[in-house]
Amino acid sequence: MIFYDYILSPSCYRVRLFAAVIGRRLDLRAVDFHPGQEHRSDAMLALNPAGTLPVLKDDGIVLTESTAILTYLAAHDAPAWLGDDTPVMRARVAQWLAFAQRLTDSAGAARAHDMLLAPGDIDALRAEATTALRELEAALSAARRRGESFLAGNRPTIADIACFPHVALAPDGGLPLDPYPSIRLWMRALRGLEGFIEMPGIHRLHELLPEPGPMPDVIRKERA
Amino acid sequence: MTTDWTPAALSRDIPAASAAPGQLGETDLAIWRSASGRIAAWSDRCPHRGMRLSHGFVRGERLSCIYHGWGYGEGGQCVRIPAHPELTPPEAIKVPVFAAAEASGVVWVADGTPAGAPPEFPGFEGFRSLRIHAPATVLARAFGGAGHVIEGTLGPCAVVALIQPLPGNVSALHLLAPEGAGPATLDALSLAAEALRRTAEAQAEQAEEETA
Known part of the structure; x- marks a missing residue:
């Protein structure tokens, strides 16, 4: 491919x-x-x-x-990443894939405006993006109440992958993510996926990696 | 009701071994929970290069900066500089620390030594934190109350609303719901909170237009 x-x-x-x-x-x-x-x-x-x-x-x-x-x-x-073959899960995946396009058109366009000098009404784009991020936050907080960590259920699907980048990079377009605790925990779950890779502006979960090198007291003890 | 403490986050939103951004007045905070569950509120600025520590990572009982990995332990003291693994960092490398305590599922923060423990609300637990683009006074009025701690009703149930004023005519609403409320009640409460936010923001916008 x-x-x-x-x-x-x-x-x-x-x-x-x-x-x-x-x-x-x-x-x-x-x-x-x-x-x-x-x-x-x-x-x-x-x-x-x-x-x-x-x-x-x-x-x-x-x-x-x-x-x-x-x-x-x-x-x-x-x-498995397409979701279960049930009406609810299939529809949820389709719903959030379409939502991902709203993120592209709002948060993505705000970022393109700020970083790549793309044209656009930045205030209007940020307002649309804020509406979308609030919707995502509400949905993810509801998911947490059901004991689920992802958009379409209790395991990640392509809908999570589709929504993740524009959300994670929203601060590049002047949209801080500080107000969204459930979005932060969702991104944490995605950043911790086996095989996760980074892009400029999106980092992995460092806490999952082993500590690089021993602590000073260990070095001193070994020498003593 | 008045208290020296400021509600800054909900306990449920900061699980063990994670960090989150917070605010105390004009001060940016890194609120973080160690692997063993201890909550702390520090200045959100790494003394090394000024990176936000709330972007950092928690291993065990230390918070480390995402930029160069400087690790900070008890009292904000720098305990590890990965590029100089044999160096014991000087005591002067220290992150300013604020008071932090949890009560009724809320993370409370304070500058200095507050008088007494943060308030408890028996029978209630943390539900959702929402950012609202309206001053605290407008938000309290939309709630039908006054002050920063409002005990009342929202949508389907009794709630405790903790209003945190933020810089720039913005507020955080930390909402507590009755313990053991069912999923349908909580879903309805969430919708009522979103509606309250729309009302408060519309009122704030209108007030702004009138003064302009």
């Missing part, structure tokens, strides 16, 4: 993160999105007329929407 990627794109990171978590190797092709505008080159437009990233190319298929790519990878390699 060939994956056309941009390191700072949260939508590309969705796919890289999910591939890492399920152990799928991707053949990465770096595209110079900013400042090179390579995604609007003839070669890239031939692949994706919308001129967006990411793009996934596999045997006979070209996918240009990150949530569709997540669906494809999950169905291909790790169908």
